Amino acid sequence: MKQPHILCTENDVAEYVILPGDPERVLRVAAYLDKWREIGYSREFRTITGKYKGMPVTVTSTGIGGASTVIALEELIACGAKYFIRIGSAGAVKESIEIGDLIIPTAAVREDGASKMYISENFPAVADLELTNTIINTCRKLKYPYFSGIIRSHDAFYIDDEQDRMRFWNKKNILASDMETAALFTISQLRGVHAASILNNVVKFQGALKESIEEYVETDNIAKEGEKREIILALESFYRFYKEQGKCL
Ligand SMILES: O=P(O)(O)O[C@H]1O[C@H](CO)[C@@H](O)[C@H]1O
Numbered sequence: 001m002k003q004p005h006i007l008c009t010e011n012d013v014a015e016y017v018i019l020p021g022d023p024e025r026v027l028r029v030a031a032y033l034d035k036w037r038e039i040g041y042s043r044e045f046r047t048i049t050g051k052y053k054g055m056p057v058t059v060t061s062t063g064i065g066g067a068s069t070v071i072a073l074e075e076l077i078a079c080g081a082k083y084f085i086r087i088g089s090a091g092a093v094k095e096s097i098e099i100g101d102l103i104i105p106t107a108a109v110r111e112d113g114a115s116k117m118y119i120s121e122n123f124p125a126v127a128d129l130e131l132t133n134t135i136i137n138t139c140r141k142l143k144y145p146y147f148s149g150i151i152r153s154h155d156a157f158y159i160d161d162e163q164d165r166m167r168f169w170n171k172k173n174i175l176a177s178d179m180e181t182a183a184l185f186t187i188s189q190l191r192g193v194h195a196a197s198i199l200n201n202v203v204k205f206q207g208a209l210k211e212s213i214e215e216y217v218e219t220d221n222i223a224k225e226g227e228k229r230e231i232i233l234a235l236e237s238f239y240r241f242y243k244e245q246g247k248c249l
Pocket residue numbers: 020021022063064065087088089090177178179180213
């Protein structure tokens with residue numbers, strides 16, 4: 001059956017799925033695949049399926065925020081997907097995180113709305129341990145510097161007290177801020193699938209939000225280099241999992 005938003009069926013989707021927010025990033029992942037075809041592109045959801053070193057992999061854009069992310073997640077699960085790695089951009093909440101640095105979340109503060117519609121806030125949003133360990137080990141092998149720890153996911157970009165909130169989370173040792181990871185981790189746990197996240201920092205702590213994101217999107221810069229790294233890291237981590245399937249899963 002064709003899913004109503006992502007326009008995919010069970011025959012179109014691999015077990016391993018990479019989830020960027022931005023549909024344009026889907027094509028930047030495609031550049032690393034041996035063979036790929038576009039399955040569907042409706043609203044914010046663009047899906048391609050291809051092969052990386054012979055491993056079947058699907059890439060679906062989630063759009064912005066938990067609400068659209070969990071629509072993509074639920075429909076991908078209905079098509080047979082089991083392992084998910086988000087590749088997103090984020091804003092730093094820790095001073096020492098530079099533009100283009102990678103963040104590998106172990107958990108996320110649930111400041112979003114979508115995950116609360118599923119289950120109360122005392123339920124944790126935690127990364128899949130095995131998948132996240134594979135990402136960390138692969139990141140070390142690739143010699144990409146990274147930060148690992150708890151991040152915060154939110155739902156509203158332009159709130160009046162944004163800077164105060166960022167200072168609050170900074171004092172709690174939160175690393176970065178995005179808009180999808182908490183919902184992805186929470187609903188993956190509820191559905192019994194495996195999810196991890198890799199974030200590329202595009203805004204310095206207390207930096208100029210609008211200008212930094214504009215620069216990331218519109219120019220080739222250090223943030224784009226971080227994006228390349230998160231794409232390679234996600235593909236290589238899945239490949240490692242794929243090769244070891246049956247041993248560690
Ligand atoms: O670059 P993506 O993956 O969309 O992630 C981040 O960028 C968007 C905001 O600019 C939000 O979706 C946020 O989580």
